[in-house]
Amino acid sequence: SANGSSATGSDAASAGKTTIAMVTHGNPGDAFWDVVKSGAEQAGKDLGATVTYQGDGDPVRQSQLIDSAVATHPDGLIVSMANPDGVKASIEKAVAAGIPVITINSGLEESLAFGAQTHVGQSEYAAGQAAGKRLAKAGATKVICVIHEAGNTGLEDRCRGAADGLGSPVANVQVDIANLADAQNTIKSTLLADPTIDGVLSLNPGIAVAASQAITDAGSHAQLATFDVSKDVTTLIEAGSILFAVDQQPYSQGYLPVVFLTLQKRNGDVVGGGQPVFSGPGFVTKENAAQVATYAAHGTR
Amino acid sequence: MTGLLRRPEVGALVAAFGIFLYFSISTSAFLTPAGVATWLYSSSLFGIMAVAVALLMIGGEFDLSAGAMTGTTGLIVGIATTQWGLNVWLALVLALAAALLVGAFNAWLVTSTALPSFIVTLATFFILQGLNLAVTKLLTGTVAIQGLGAVTGFDQARVLFGSSFPLFGMDVKISIVWWILLTALATWVLLRTRFGNWVFAVGGQAASSRQVGVPVRRVKFGLFLTTAGAAWLVGMLQLFDVSTVQATTGIGQEFVYIICAVVGGCLLTGGFGSAIGAALGALIYGMALQGIVFAQWDSNWLKAFLGGMLLLAVLVNLGVRRQAGDRS
Amino acid sequence: MTGLLRRPEVGALVAAFGIFLYFSISTSAFLTPAGVATWLYSSSLFGIMAVAVALLMIGGEFDLSAGAMTGTTGLIVGIATTQWGLNVWLALVLALAAALLVGAFNAWLVTSTALPSFIVTLATFFILQGLNLAVTKLLTGTVAIQGLGAVTGFDQARVLFGSSFPLFGMDVKISIVWWILLTALATWVLLRTRFGNWVFAVGGQAASSRQVGVPVRRVKFGLFLTTAGAAWLVGMLQLFDVSTVQATTGIGQEFVYIICAVVGGCLLTGGFGSAIGAALGALIYGMALQGIVFAQWDSNWLKAFLGGMLLLAVLVNLGVRRQAGDRS
Amino acid sequence: MTAAEPLGAADARTPLLEVRGLGKSYGSVRALSGVTASIGAGEVLCVLGDNGAGKSTLIKVLAGAHGHTEGTLLAHGIEQHFASPRDALSRGIATVYQDLALVPLLPVWRNFFLGAEETVGHGPFRRLAVAAMRATTRDSLVTLGITLRDVDQPIGTLSGGERQAVAIARAVHFGAELVILDEPTSALGVTQAGLVLRYIARARDRGLGIVFITHNPHHAWAVGDRFLVLRHGTSLGEFARDGITLDALTGLMAGGEELDALGPLLGRPASAGDAL
Amino acid sequence: MTAAEPLGAADARTPLLEVRGLGKSYGSVRALSGVTASIGAGEVLCVLGDNGAGKSTLIKVLAGAHGHTEGTLLAHGIEQHFASPRDALSRGIATVYQDLALVPLLPVWRNFFLGAEETVGHGPFRRLAVAAMRATTRDSLVTLGITLRDVDQPIGTLSGGERQAVAIARAVHFGAELVILDEPTSALGVTQAGLVLRYIARARDRGLGIVFITHNPHHAWAVGDRFLVLRHGTSLGEFARDGITLDALTGLMAGGEELDALGPLLGRPASAGDAL
Numbered sequence A: 001s002a003n004g005s006s007a008t009g010s011d012a013a014s015a016g017k018t019t020i021a022m023v024t025h026g027n028p029g030d031a032f033w034d035v036v037k038s039g040a041e042q043a044g045k046d047l048g049a050t051v052t053y054q055g056d057g058d059p060v061r062q063s064q065l066i067d068s069a070v071a072t073h074p075d076g077l078i079v080s081m082a083n084p085d086g087v088k089a090s091i092e093k094a095v096a097a098g099i100p101v102i103t104i105n106s107g108l109e110e111s112l113a114f115g116a117q118t119h120v121g122q123s124e125y126a127a128g129q130a131a132g133k134r135l136a137k138a139g140a141t142k143v144i145c146v147i148h149e150a151g152n153t154g155l156e157d158r159c160r161g162a163a164d165g166l167g168s169p170v171a172n173v174q175v176d177i178a179n180l181a182d183a184q185n186t187i188k189s190t191l192l193a194d195p196t197i198d199g200v201l202s203l204n205p206g207i208a209v210a211a212s213q214a215i216t217d218a219g220s221h222a223q224l225a226t227f228d229v230s231k232d233v234t235t236l237i238e239a240g241s242i243l244f245a246v247d248q249q250p251y252s253q254g255y256l257p258v259v260f261l262t263l264q265k266r267n268g269d270v271v272g273g274g275q276p277v278f279s280g281p282g283f284v285t286k287e288n289a290a291q292v293a294t295y296a297a298h299g300t301r
Numbered sequence B, C: 001m002t003g004l005l006r007r008p009e010v011g012a013l014v015a016a017f018g019i020f021l022y023f024s025i026s027t028s029a030f031l032t033p034a035g036v037a038t039w040l041y042s043s044s045l046f047g048i049m050a051v052a053v054a055l056l057m058i059g060g061e062f063d064l065s066a067g068a069m070t071g072t073t074g075l076i077v078g079i080a081t082t083q084w085g086l087n088v089w090l091a092l093v094l095a096l097a098a099a100l101l102v103g104a105f106n107a108w109l110v111t112s113t114a115l116p117s118f119i120v121t122l123a124t125f126f127i128l129q130g131l132n133l134a135v136t137k138l139l140t141g142t143v144a145i146q147g148l149g150a151v152t153g154f155d156q157a158r159v160l161f162g163s164s165f166p167l168f169g170m171d172v173k174i175s176i177v178w179w180i181l182l183t184a185l186a187t188w189v190l191l192r193t194r195f196g197n198w199v200f201a202v203g204g205q206a207a208s209s210r211q212v213g214v215p216v217r218r219v220k221f222g223l224f225l226t227t228a229g230a231a232w233l234v235g236m237l238q239l240f241d242v243s244t245v246q247a248t249t250g251i252g253q254e255f256v257y258i259i260c261a262v263v264g265g266c267l268l269t270g271g272f273g274s275a276i277g278a279a280l281g282a283l284i285y286g287m288a289l290q291g292i293v294f295a296q297w298d299s300n301w302l303k304a305f306l307g308g309m310l311l312l313a314v315l316v317n318l319g320v321r322r323q324a325g326d327r328s
Numbered sequence D, E: 001m002t003a004a005e006p007l008g009a010a011d012a013r014t015p016l017l018e019v020r021g022l023g024k025s026y027g028s029v030r031a032l033s034g035v036t037a038s039i040g041a042g043e044v045l046c047v048l049g050d051n052g053a054g055k056s057t058l059i060k061v062l063a064g065a066h067g068h069t070e071g072t073l074l075a076h077g078i079e080q081h082f083a084s085p086r087d088a089l090s091r092g093i094a095t096v097y098q099d100l101a102l103v104p105l106l107p108v109w110r111n112f113f114l115g116a117e118e119t120v121g122h123g124p125f126r127r128l129a130v131a132a133m134r135a136t137t138r139d140s141l142v143t144l145g146i147t148l149r150d151v152d153q154p155i156g157t158l159s160g161g162e163r164q165a166v167a168i169a170r171a172v173h174f175g176a177e178l179v180i181l182d183e184p185t186s187a188l189g190v191t192q193a194g195l196v197l198r199y200i201a202r203a204r205d206r207g208l209g210i211v212f213i214t215h216n217p218h219h220a221w222a223v224g225d226r227f228l229v230l231r232h233g234t235s236l237g238e239f240a241r242d243g244i245t246l247d248a249l250t251g252l253m254a255g256g257e258e259l260d261a262l263g264p265l266l267g268r269p270a271s272a273g274d275a276l
């Protein structure tokens, strides 16, 4: 795995230290975005660049954070676009100021139009779609999608994608990530209320653990799939409690753009050539779970 | 009749009964053993905190940091066991000590500055919220602690906090037992001990209480420490149930506790309320929360429904109190 | 000296100056035109609401629904224009009417039941939060409304709410102008009009005010409507700035407004405070929020930092008031 | 500024206010009945009575807060039935309540004008006439013999007597011909009470009629022209100053007889020094 | 239950409490000086004085809330310097403050025992002796001649007189030999005040010493054995019942002379009916 004290960064030749700002729509404490952040920071360490990270789910405040980051004149800007309209003006401002921008995660469609150099990652919708297809293949017909943060666009997109991938409507169930024990109750209640449910899609590893227990408690035979991996999730996959985990490989979504922007500064490279770089989705299944588990424990998967 | 109406929990009792009937009749899963076990469990987690918060409110204070504190305690145990390899029981004690420290800090600030506890605990809430996230990230590299199931001694502690036992065909979670015990204990303390008498007195009229020798400061310390202790317990119950804990655990729950206490008949202004009322408030909340799911309503309406319920409950309580001729 | 110290905003002024100096010196971007424009803009959105909430708090009431209401108004305009094809200006009026209705509802409940506004507006907060999500989802199928830029008339309205103009090399957002104007207006109203006099009186001693003929009920209505109006304005400023609105907009911000007002010297108990103080409180908040970005601190600590700041601010204010010999 | 001939002495023949057989019931509770009294310009009518005697009820009727249910009330000789305090106020009757209706944190001048603020300008530019109100407040207070350091200090920082004075000055300023004072001296020490009595005398000398409610017969005696004694909601009579002595008044109002009746129960002989 | 020979008359020779030249300064403010008085069992000492006279200051010293700064204080003939209210209480001196230190929403019996609850059981099973406390409350009140419908009703629903009675009964119950009452009748009507005076007489008859603070000389006269009159923090003397008349007392305490001195300023001749 990546070695923090890699020598690549120490002999950074170009003028001054490279600084790269990352501003996402992830609220503080969000497990997915935390891994993205870890990836970016590790890349910074590896390459001898300073990476700053900020995140706010509200488009107004996200764009303010972008403006603030731009005011510090970084060598590169990385932005996620859950709500492309919301950050459009700020991104264009950054581009106008001559700061290279890379978009990550969602916003693939608008990325180039806004003046970004490339897009790393893959939209939540597409990831959801892939998950839906895979669930369909496993025989699920009636699936619920557990939203752990009310009104979060990214999560809604995943569920929408899942419905389209599955080819039949998916009911959204709302729970609160701040109360996992009760989230488990709500999932259990849902399964009790409708025993015909045969698939559960969770969007967070913590919720996945709760959901797996809820399925057992409710005596349901629903198959469980989740987004994102964690140590517990890999264990559950190995045990067969979880069918698969969609891995958008958030670590790469954080790591790669930092590499690209550093390369551009040092070497003038423009990776991607105007085409997006897909970071996933990878699927973690019984076959590769053991291997992924070690990374997940370090917060890099 | 008036005497009965004057009890704080009458409104909540009627409401709880109504909600119980409604969901029992309109959904098929609500009254099944598995269904009952679920909404009872849901209620119990809110209820334990609601009872503690109700005591605090009767004593004339608020605690907005209670929700975040449930997260803090869980995170401490998680970090201490998985990162530092501490013994589970030691970690439990460590977490309890930390919670009590925060409670004591709240109490100390409130009693020594006479600032409103709303502001003081709002600040603590923010601080805890920040620390939960930042410290967890710093020490573990992630924002959620997992792998607790593999910690030695985890299963022993789980008996106390995360187990369940069969009863009437239900799979009863141990937290329900804690809830009932603590509600009974709180009721007993409130109505049958000196401390309880003092809690009412301090919330009803702090100055008078001081004059007759009630140790106001000590009572407030006791109340904040009780809330902290309850936060620790709920943190443990959640942790050992799902064997994972997020850095964001508990945020936003502080309002729920206050809502349960108010629905249960506690006055925001102190000096009036009951532990049973708060427990009933939590029961209403838990039944509604799971009942909505059983009824397969669109969960997007959840918050609106809960808001309406709160409004209705306080209006009913108000009406009941007016009926009883109580103008305080 | 004592007279000066007695002004509510002294503490906030000192703190604002300190934070300004700190970030100006320790970061290079804070004082650049682009930097200043950003933190001013950030402050302005908090500030407009904080000033309105401060008026309400001086008048002795709370509004926890103010945050969610900024979302409601934005969503109404978004839905009305993109879904129903309503004219932008009509949609603006519709949103304003809806906000005022909610404000009037709050005021009506508070004045006619004498329930604490904390509970009443907590209920409204939950209801709005639920409606924002459910209705948006129902009508649009998503939780965020986009494509507003394409609505006819959008650009006209944007001049009022979403434009910016160059000044001293800065790109000044129009919301900063609104903020300054409203702070000035609120200060003028508070100190130089009958209504302002009544606001202080109602918050300071409602019973006495009623006796000398102050229309207490009307004043409270006025204050809740002002908060609602401010929520509408902030909703519009946000909407026309980013031309998108999410169903979760504004949730959690209600505390921020109260914090800004309290940091600016408002008493939670009413009857004391100032609009300028609240504006300074928002300035502190905005500077800190963006200053942390400039200083490249780990954003995980943000909340803890803000909590500490709140604590410090109220303690400083307390000290200042004690110095000034004011025991109220 | 010292004692002078009452300015309004000439008008004293038609009373400013007169009540005949006045009564007031709250539902079945008869709080007041058969009260007859009158008050002219430049006169002080003292209303005395123990707690619950009906003093506040009488004031509330005079002030227009409650309508009377029996008898007649005449202002300037014309029968009236006040519907509201504003109604009474418009006929020149102002009331200073015991709690003074002051807002402690507000500056003196804002309290002085609270609910009746003076404004300048029109439409949206209508604003408080701050300078004028400050000056008026200062002047009104000086007229009553009070000089404050600063009319901008919160009224909560004034002494009880000063606060009474502000309230009286306010009533006088707002064109009252008749000022009703509800126990203005009851919460004050001797010195402060003396000051308030002096303010009452000043106001009387400026030709105002004053209804002065108190339970201290000494205070009443110091400034009163007529004395109305209430007990249990009925009038024990209205006495002119020369028709009664302080001792008699004291005995009447404090319920000396009733206490004497209690005497045996208290294990004391009927007291030798009692006034009636 | 009616008037009887004071039970404790025999002990009256060594006073329960005696003060000699007692004084108290708050920093530079000399709130009280040179007060000499004594009170024996079965005696009522009335402390009279206008507002600000120093009555509360005297009580606070006797009750142990503040230490004295001059003179001596003797309980049962032994010199004392009380450090706290508990200290005074342990020497049998209980104080009933003017605001009564009651919690309105709490039931009567809980208020009765507040701060001194009786418990049964041990360790974690120690609990309130509810039945016993209810019974005690009812009995104590009956001894003073009060029968409540329900000792479980919130004390805020009792009348002022009843609340005073509960407070007095509480002081008596908790073993006080000497009960200090701060203006127990000032907020009450004649009937209620009469009741309270009767409770005082009952307590006295049971052998208690009573310090009764009031500004109503009639009330003092009705039950008092000795009278201590304060003005501006100094004693105008302690008088035995047969050494003074009610009139003299009235004049002394209400500051009749001072008001007379004000006379010319008020535009009145020095009043004819004044008592001194």
Ligand SMILES: Nc1ncnc2c1ncn2[C@@H]1O[C@H](COP(=O)(O)OP(=O)(O)OP(=O)(O)O)[C@@H](O)[C@H]1O
Pocket: D026, D029, D030, D031, D049, D050, D051, D052, D053, D054, D055, D056, D057, D058, D233
């Ligand atoms: N709103 C009311 N409804 C019913 N009874 C009332 C009402 N207001 C007063 N009373 C009764 O009328 C009687 C006279 O009361 P009032 O307040 O006039 O006495 P007061 O002389 O002003 O006493 P105090 O010196 O205590 O102010 C009392 O017995 C009181 O209980």
Ligand SMILES: Nc1ncnc2c1ncn2[C@@H]1O[C@H](COP(=O)(O)OP(=O)(O)OP(=O)(O)O)[C@@H](O)[C@H]1O
Pocket: E026, E029, E030, E031, E049, E050, E051, E052, E053, E054, E055, E056, E057, E058, E233
């Ligand atoms: N804590 C204190 N610090 C300074 N001065 C005080 C303090 N307490 C009382 N005084 C002063 O001592 C004097 C006597 O006050 P005290 O309260 O004993 O009077 P009182 O006779 O009880 O009056 P009232 O009838 O109003 O209760 C007053 O001038 C008062 O201002």
Ligand SMILES: [Mg+2]
Pocket: D055, D056, D057
């Ligand atoms: Mg009265």
Ligand SMILES: [Mg+2]
Pocket: E055, E056, E057
């Ligand atoms: Mg006193």
